Amino acid sequence: MGSSSLLSFSLCLLLLCHLSQAQFGSSQESPFQSPRRSVSSRNECRIERLNALEPTRTVRSEAGVTDYFDEDNEQFRCAGVSTIRRVIEPRGLLLPSMSNAPRLVYIVQGRGIVGLVMPGCPETFQSFQRSEREEGERHRWSRDEHQKVYQFQEGDVLAVPNGFAYWCYNNGENPVVAITVLDTSNDANQLDRSHRQFLLAGRQEQGRQRYGREGSIKENILRGFSTELLAAAFGVNMELARKLQCRDDTRGEIVRAENGLQVLRPSGMEEEEREEGRSINGFEETYCSMKIKQNIGDPRRADVFNPRGGRITTLNSEKLPILRFIQMSAERVVLYRNAMVSPHWNINAHSIMYCTGGRGRVEVADDRGETVFDGELRQGQLLIVPQNFAMLERAGSEGFQLVSIKTSDRAMVSTIVGKTSALRGMPVEVLMNSYRLSRDEARRVKLTRGDEVAIFTPRRESRAEA
Structure with missing residues (x-):
């Protein structure tokens, strides 16, 4: 009798876990995939x-x-x-x-x-x-x-x-x-x-x-x-x-x-x-009580902050679980005058970039190394950057603010230069042979931006290494 009750309880718990994963997205899904795209x-x-x-x-x-x-x-x-x-x-x-x-x-x-x-x-x-x-x-x-x-x-x-x-x-x-x-x-x-x-x-x-x-x-x-x-x-x-x-x-x-x-x-x-006061996980946040909003404009929520460059705030399904249903995420970028976002690409999502204030220069390169966009994005304009297309943004004299909506609930970005970037993670000799550089040049390419992550200060203010 006791073992039968235990078996029934175990089956109910297994079913509950299965339904929770079906509702909120399996934790075993690869963050690099977007299986819901047509x-x-x-x-x-x-x-x-x-x-x-x-x-x-x-x-x-x-x-x-x-x-x-x-x-x-x-x-x-x-x-x-x-x-x-x-x-x-x-x-x-x-x-x-x-x-x-x-x-x-x-x-x-x-x-x-x-x-x-x-x-x-x-x-x-x-x-x-x-x-x-x-x-x-x-x-x-x-x-x-x-x-x-x-x-x-x-x-x-x-x-x-x-x-x-x-x-x-x-x-x-x-x-x-x-x-x-x-x-x-x-x-x-x-x-x-x-x-x-x-x-x-x-x-x-x-x-x-x-x-x-x-x-x-x-x-x-x-x-x-x-x-x-x-x-x-x-x-x-x-x-x-x-x-x-x-x-x-x-x-x-x-x-x-x-x-x-x-x-x-x-x-x-x-x-x-x-x-x-609420804690967030797939069990405590039920279907009827799910949060549907979160603020990404508040500077206190910034994920990346450079006091002379600006800030980046991201919102994904880890922070707002309903996004697992929506399969979308958002990013807010605020750049101060002449600051830059490190050259980067979106690993697993398209990016719909909308300028909410100021203006900035944006460059985008495709898989052939061709420039597919080199121009100004100003308030009220929108630019769509396909997955893996590399982009570079620099604020104008008024600063540059934009919000990006991305087609994955866990959109990921890979930067090209700066702390935690693709080139920073490669051995110096790989850079030397890839770009035909001297050892000193390779070190400068890899380390000049120091500990700056994602947002770079204007060049005259940045701390360049000798």
């Missing part, structure tokens, strides 16, 4: 020239603007991604929708609240908790229960799985600017490799392309049902069902909440204390 995308990276990209289509709504980058551009086809930039005005509400591809959203500017509805999870935010002091005056119609609402601010990265309903609201005094990268080549996308947004409310004009025809109208998915059956499904009358279909709504996907948006949420300090 095979078809590998034949579309024969690029002879990269270009700094800007949006090609703009859609205006009542309380904001949505800019679309051309996903048919060869750089986007190579990376298998689609990119959107949104500007949400104060009191602007981005209507609920879902997409066929997982996405990462980086908050360039502003603050607000966001909701991500986890299918099957309970509504844990309950407004009747606030009305306990109202001495018997509580009414059923005044109660509300909804899933968790998160507060976001500049520098936050939000992770949104495909098919999950998502909305956000600007409760600040300045516009919210957000850049969104959707991984349309992710295996979770069972449709084609184009971004498809499914509206749950409102309706939206597709907008006018900068070069091309004017778009059509996108209706919300409830519009596709008959009013009669929709009314029956919701248990409401026909008039209310028609309102849900938003037939005459011309406000677009970002609408203005004239009286503000009153939803139950903890204070910023309470939320921060709760998040900091």
Whole structure:
């Protein structure tokens, strides 16, 4: 009897471990692989020239603007991604929708609240908790229960799985600017490799392309049902069902909440204390309680810091476990005036680089040793660098800030020069014979940058070895 119970317990534990690995990604997966990338995308990276990209289509709504980058551009086809930039005005509400591809959203500017509805999870935010002091005056119609609402601010990265309903609201005094990268080549996308947004409310004009025809109208998915059956499904009358279909709504996907948006949420300090007090692992962080955001703009979170050069902050699935579902990661680079990022390449991911401030010179080389990009990247522009293409970035006189979204949840970088770099790890005589150098020259190539890692100070300030 005892051995039977022990066997049952062991089988249950084994099943739990298997499910946890299936949900959060097996710890035995090689960090050098990105198995979720679509095979078809590998034949579309024969690029002879990269270009700094800007949006090609703009859609205006009542309380904001949505800019679309051309996903048919060869750089986007190579990376298998689609990119959107949104500007949400104060009191602007981005209507609920879902997409066929997982996405990462980086908050360039502003603050607000966001909701991500986890299918099957309970509504844990309950407004009747606030009305306990109202001495018997509580009414059923005044109660509300909804899933968790998160507060976001500049520098936050939000992770949104495909098919999950998502909305956000600007409760600040300045516009919210957000850049969104959707991984349309992710295996979770069972449709084609184009971004498809499914509206749950409102309706939206597709907008006018900068070069091309004017778009059509996108209706919300409830519009596709008959009013009669929709009314029956919701248990409401026909008039209310028609309102849900938003037939005459011309406000677009970002609408203005004239009286503000009153939803139950903890204070910023309470939320921060709760998040900091949680330990993170695949067992304690359950599906319904997963964190969906983390800040990479705070200098205190920097992974690499050079007081005269700048800082680099990375976000991967080790820091934010939901990224194992998303299979994407992010990196924030802040360079001071004339500072450089060491020449490097991405080992296992494509990199979608978006300039959030300043400007800088970027050079990119392909597998043939050809220069495929040599130009300036300025605020609001985007550059896609394919996997293993080598790149070098140098800030201008204004400094250079950018965020990179990468197509692996554990993106890895190999630097070419500096501490922990590829050349630093090679014997001097390998360098001598590889580049036809004297021993002294090889030592200078290998060691001149001293202990600088990834970020280099301007040459006149760096400590060169004799």
